[in-house]
Structure formats: C-alpha cells, structure tokens
Amino acid sequence: xxxxxxxxxxxxxxxxxxxxxxxxxxxxxxxxxxxxxxxxxxxxxxxxxxxxxxxxxxxxxxxxxxxxxxxxxxxxxxxxxxxxxxxxxxxxxxxxxxxxxxxxxxxxxxxxxxxxxxxxxxxxxxxxxxxxxxxxxxxxxxxxxxxxxxxxxxxxxxxxxxxxxxxxxxxxxxxxxxxxxxxxxxxxxxxxxxxxxxxxxxxxxxxxxxxxxxxxxxxxxxxxxxxxxxxxxxxxxxxxxxxxxxxxxxxxxxxxxxxxxxxxxxxxxxxxxxxxxxxxxxxxxxxxxxxxxxxxxxxxxxxxxxxxxxxxxxxxxxxxxxxxxx
Amino acid sequence: xxxxxxxxxxxxxxxxxxxxxxxxxxxxxxxxxxxxxxxxxxxxxxxxxxxxxxxxxxxxxxxxxxxxxxxxxxxxxxxxxxxxxxxxxxxxxxxxxxxxxxxxxxxxxxxxxxxxxxxxxxxxxxxxxxxxxxxxxxxxxxxxxxxxxxxxxxxxxxxxxxxxxxxxxxxxxxxxxxxxxxxxxxxxxxxxxxxxxxxxxxxxxxxxxxxxxxxxxxxxxxxxxxxxxxxxxxxxxxxxxxxxxxxxxxxxxxxxx
Numbered sequence: 001x002x003x004x005x006x007x008x009x010x011x012x013x014x015x016x017x018x019x020x021x022x023x024x025x026x027x028x029x030x031x032x033x034x035x036x037x038x039x040x041x042x043x044x045x046x047x048x049x050x051x052x053x054x055x056x057x058x059x060x061x062x063x064x065x066x067x068x069x070x071x072x073x074x075x076x077x078x079x080x081x082x083x084x085x086x087x088x089x090x091x092x093x094x095x096x097x098x099x100x101x102x103x104x105x106x107x108x109x110x111x112x113x114x115x116x117x118x119x120x121x122x123x124x125x126x127x128x129x130x131x132x133x134x135x136x137x138x139x140x141x142x143x144x145x146x147x148x149x150x151x152x153x154x155x156x157x158x159x160x161x162x163x164x165x166x167x168x169x170x171x172x173x174x175x176x177x178x179x180x181x182x183x184x185x186x187x188x189x190x191x192x193x194x195x196x197x198x199x200x201x202x203x204x205x206x207x208x209x210x211x212x213x214x215x216x217x218x219x220x221x222x223x224x225x226x227x228x229x230x231x232x233x234x235x236x237x238x239x240x241x242x243x244x245x246x247x248x249x250x251x252x253x254x255x256x257x258x259x260x261x262x263x264x265x266x267x268x269x270x271x272x273x274x275x276x277x278x279x280x281x282x283x284x285x286x287x288x289x290x291x292x293x294x295x296x297x298x299x300x301x302x303x304x305x306x307x308x309x310x311x312x313x314x315x316x317x318x319x320x321x322x323x324x325x326x
Numbered sequence: 327x328x329x330x331x332x333x334x335x336x337x338x339x340x341x342x343x344x345x346x347x348x349x350x351x352x353x354x355x356x357x358x359x360x361x362x363x364x365x366x367x368x369x370x371x372x373x374x375x376x377x378x379x380x381x382x383x384x385x386x387x388x389x390x391x392x393x394x395x396x397x398x399x400x401x402x403x404x405x406x407x408x409x410x411x412x413x414x415x416x417x418x419x420x421x422x423x424x425x426x427x428x429x430x431x432x433x434x435x436x437x438x439x440x441x442x443x444x445x446x447x448x449x450x451x452x453x454x455x456x457x458x459x460x461x462x463x464x465x466x467x468x469x470x471x472x473x474x475x476x477x478x479x480x481x482x483x484x485x486x487x488x489x490x491x492x493x494x495x496x497x498x499x500x501x502x503x504x505x506x507x508x509x510x511x512x513x514x515x516x517x518x519x520x521x522x523x524x525x526x527x528x529x530x531x532x533x534x535x536x537x538x539x540x541x542x543x544x545x546x547x548x549x550x551x552x553x554x555x556x557x558x559x560x561x562x563x564x565x566x567x568x569x570x571x572x573x574x575x576x577x578x579x580x581x582x583x
Contacts, residue, residue, distance in 0.1 A: 044510045190372045191537045192581040217511060220583040261515035263540035265582065269522060272544065274515035278480050 007032035008179055008211045010071040013309060016048070016055045017066035018283075024066060025283040026052040026235040030310040031317075033179070038202060038212045040222030040243065042258070043232035048282035049215050050183055052232065057094060057181055058086030073178070092122045095177035097201070100188045101164035105156040111167055112136050112152035115174050122175035136174065143170045143200060162193035166200065173204060180205055180212045187217075198225050219246075219258050228315070231255050234290035235282030236307055239325060240317040252318045252325040254291045289321065297324060331398055331499055331531050332361035332384055338392030339379055353379045354555045356393070361499070361533060366525060368546035368563060369535045370578070376555040377535045381503045384533060385419045415445040418492035422504035424484035428476040428491075435472040438462070438491045445495045461490040465520060482513035489520065493528075500524075501533045506541060521545065539582050543567045551575045 043049035115136035140148035186194035231239040239252035292302035318325035382388040
C-alpha cells in the first residue's frame with residue numbers, strides 16, 4: 001500500500017480556457033489522484049476531456065489553465081507559470097501515452113533509438129551506451145514485445161498497431177514516471193487488442209507503483225480497470241465515484257444514463273435506455289447543469305442554480321443539485 | 327421453411343495489386359453464408375477479417391470471383407438489366423461513416439429522394455416529397471428542415487439520414503456495415519433503438535456487420551464469425567456468444583468489456 005497518503009496530483013477548481021479569446025471550455029474541476037491510484041476520466045466527444053487533460057499537463061498550446069491550482073507532489077503551480085513548470089515534469093515524472101500509435105512514433109528512427117533518446121532525456125543515460133541499450137531492451141521485453149533485441153533495431157512500420165502502442169508504452173516506462181497519462185490509448189486499435197493494451201497499462205502501473213490517469217469514452221472499460229472515475233460533460237465536472245460502486249450505488253444521473261445505454265455482457269435489449277437529445281459541446285459557459293435538458297430528473301432550478309464544485313476535494317462527489325448520487 | 331434470401335456458396339474474392347510486383351491478396355475464401363427472410367444476421371470479426379468485403383459482395387458493390395451468390399434463389403451474375411434494377415432497390419446498405427457517405431453538396435431532401443427518382447418513377451414530385459417527410463419522421467428527424475446540407479447535422483442525425491435513404495425504396499434486405507461504431511455511446515443507443523423499431527415495423531431482413539459482440543448479442547438472431555477471410559464459426563447468436571466452440575471466437579469474447 002501507499003507509503004504516503006498525500007495525493008500525488010491535486011486539482012483545485014481548475015478551469016481551462018482557450019488562449020485566443022479566452023473562452024472558458026472546462027470549468028471548476030476539483031479532484032485528487034492518489035499515489036498508486038488508477039483514475040479514469042470519462043466523457044463523450046466534445047465533453048472537453050482531452051482538451052482539459054492535455055492543457056493541465058502542458059501538452060496544449062492553444063489553451064491555458066485559466067483558474068485554480070494544480071498541485072503535483074506537494075508543489076503548487078500558480079496558473080501563470082503552470083505551463084513552463086509542467087513542461088519540466090513532462091517526459092520525466094509525468095509520462096504521456098497519446099491516442100494514435102501510428103503518428104506518435106518517428107517513422108524514420110529505429111525503435112531502439114527512440115527509447116534510448118527517452119532514456120537520455122529523462123535519466124541522462126548516454127544514448128549509445130551499453131547501459132541505455134540494455135535498459136531499452138529490458139523495457140521492450142517488459143511490455144511484451146517478442147524478441148526485444150531484434151525489435152530494438154527495427155522501424156515502427158514493421159509493427160502492428162497493438163505492438164506500436166506497446167512500444168509507445170515502453171518509451172514512457174523508460175522515463176520512469178510517477179504519473180502516467182493515457183489519452184484514449186486504444187481507440188485507434190482493434191477491439192480485441194484494446195483490452196490487452198489497457199491490461200498492460202494497468203498491470204505495469206500496479207507493479208511499478210505508478211499513478212494513472214486514463215481518458216476514455218468507454219465507461220465499461222474504465223469501470224472494469226480503474227479505481228476511481230471522474231465524469232466530464234460539456235466542460236463540467238459532474239461526478240466522481242469509486243469504480244466498483246457504479247453498479248451498486250447511486251451515481252450522478254448522467255453517469256447512470258451513460259451506464260444504462262452501453263450494451264454489456266449481461267444486458268438485454270430492454271435494459272438499454274438511450275439518452276434523449278444530443279450531447280452539448282463544451283464552452284457555452286452555462287451557469288447551471290448542462291445535462292439538465294436531457295436529464296430525466298431535471299427540475300426548473302437545475303438550469304439556473306450554479307453547479308456545485310468539489311471544494312473539499314472529497315473522494316466521492318456529485319454535482320447534482322437535486323441530490324442524486326451525492 | 328422459408329426460402330433463404332441470400333445464399334453464398336464457396337464465395338471468394340481476391341484483390342490484385344500491380345504496383346511493382348504482381349501480388350494477389352485473398353480477401354475472402356470459401357465463404358458459405360445463408361440469410362433467411364426476417365432474420366438479423368451478424369457478421370463479426372476484427373478489422374481485416376473480410377466482413378466489409380462480404381457486405382460489399384452481398385450488395386453487389388463488389389463482384390465475387392469464386393463461388394456462387396444467389397439472391398432469393400437466383401444467381402446474381404446472370405441478372406438481366408431489369409432484374410439488376412430490382413435487386414438494387416431490394417438491397418440497401420448503411421455505411422459506417424455518416425460523414426463520408428452523404429454527398430456534402432446535396433441537400434437532405436435530394437439525398438433521400440435520389441433513390442425514389444431512380445426506382446419509383448411512378449411517383450410525382452409531390453408524392454416523393456411526402457415520402458421523404460414520412461421517412462424523416464420515421465427515423466426521428468421529423469420537423470427538421472430537410473433543405474439543409476449534411477454538414478449542418480450531427481453524426482447521429484447523419485446516420486439517421488443514411489438510414490432514411492436506405493429505407494426510402496422499402497428494401498427487403500438492409501446491410502449495415504458497422505453503423506454504430508463512429509457514433510458516441512449515448513447516440514449509439516439511440517440508433518440501436520431505431521434499428522430495433524425498423525426491424526419490428528418493417529419485417530426487415532438485416533445483415534449487421536459489427537466488431538462489438540455486445541451489440542451483436544442484443545440484436546442478432548444468428549452470427550458468423552470471420553477471421554482472415556474465412557468463416558470460422560457460425561450459429562445462433564446466443565449459443566456462439568455464450569458458448570463459443572472455436573478458440574478464435576473465445577479470444578474475441580475475452581477481449582470484450
């Protein structure tokens with residue numbers, strides 16, 4: 001179990017706005033990710049989940065953290081210098097696994113060189129050294145690449161999508177990060193490879209004691225593999241709950257509706273209840289709950305009352321003002 | 327025993343590439359498949375397994391180069407011009423990507439009406455317009471302005487438009503090639519509901535291609551599991567998906583959340 005119980009990452013009322021025009025896209029996200037915790041962020045397309053995470057971790061140049069505080073390992077970054085400070089951590093203490101393994105690897109560089117480059121940048125190992133080579137081959141073996149010493153000399157296009165994503169994970173693990181961010185790491189892959197990759201991320205993180213933030217639109221995937229899940233909808237942070245409680249405890253109406261509309265192993269056609277209407281995009285700056293117009297429980301005041309924020313940084317949170325899932 | 331609507335016997339398809347070296351790739355080999363009237367038949371498999379090639383052969387968007395394909399008992403290769411026209415209105419397809427499958431320069435009215443112009447020359451323009459409104463209502467887009475263009479609609483709405491276009495000529499067989507996979511989860515459930523309603527109201531026969539085994543379990547009567555251009559397992563959906571006999575099917579099921 002964790003040696004220290006202060007969270008590795010804490011977000012306090014973090015908002016993200018576009019650099020140009022300053023339109024606020026995601027607002028008021030308060031959550032913390034513990035050491036060794038696997039944290040999932042779920043949301044439909046346009047909910048702001050990718051924009052939010054990329055901006056918070058300094059990967060986005062068009063958007064900035066416009067409010068709130070980001071605290072990593074006890075060090076609070078003020079909004080002003082957040083971007084530069086985060087950039088310093090990226091690739092060292094924070095590793096990022098992008099969506100698409102076809103465009104994230106350099107096609108003209110051997111797999112081995114891409115890993116030793118990461119080893120040099122993160123840990124200062126000389127790229128041509130025996131030590132770097134051995135470490136790279138070890139990490140390739142760790143992610144399940146067959147014949148890692150041959151793979152070391154191959155180019156990315158000699159691998160399938162699933163294998164490439166493993167190589168990307170190897171590069172990230174080589175940096176020995178404390179926090180792993182994975183943005184839909186399986187959407188570009190075949191359905192049958194998806195589970196292997198997610199399982200690999202989970203298993204490696206558990207073994208190495210990493211914290212993980214996994215972004216996905218697949219609630220069922222997150223429910224089965226993560227510890228806790230945060231829900232974004234139209235740029236609002238609606239819900240935060242223990243993954244294994246989803247089927248047993250009351251959650252935010254949106255989370256419940258999302259859960260009720262995915263076909264799973266033990267559901268029949270009658271169990272599938274579509275959510276009426278279309279998901280609203282992020283960035284409309286609504287005061288009230290943006291899910292109100294699709295919600296079965298909505299009352300008049302839902303649209304007008306400002307959305308509650310997880311101020312106390314609790315482990316469980318529901319932004320529903322009529323008390324659902326709180 | 328009802329007469330099968332689609333019978334594929336030993337159907338094969340090879341694609342030739344003459345880029346530098348002449349190569350042939352076997353997209354399908356020796357595929358046997360039967361679709362009975364009123365059945366919902368699922369075709370499952372990973373990408374590259376040949377499931378879309380089967381869809382394209384069933385709709386005659388591609389010609390098979392081995393085996394026989396009989397539609398309602400008649401070999402499709404021997405069709406006369408009139409028979410081919412009838413076939414094309416009997417069999418309709420809904421594609422995966424509602425962004426790529428609707429002509430961006432045509433209004434929704436014209437997209438849905440086009441097949442009526444071709445297959446129902448007996449209708450007057452006003453009758454065609456009535457039919458279009460009726461279809462839009464049926465797919466849940468009633469009251470929408472149909473003189474707008476596809477880009478003005480969301481992904482889910484576009485897929486509904488594509489379904490309306492396919493349903494316009496009252497097809498007997500609807501082939502759906504991954505119709506849900508480019509949609510958001512909450513929209514997927516809406517479109518799934520639309521499909522079940524259409525099946526119920528129109529006695530549709532359907533070939534439903536998907537990689538989502540959970541959707542197949544909900545919707546399909548029978549399934550075919552494909553791997554590398556071959557059918558590796560087939561049978562009643564419930565049996566195949568709850569008690570797979572082939573290792574490959576079992577491995578697919580294991581990967582499902």
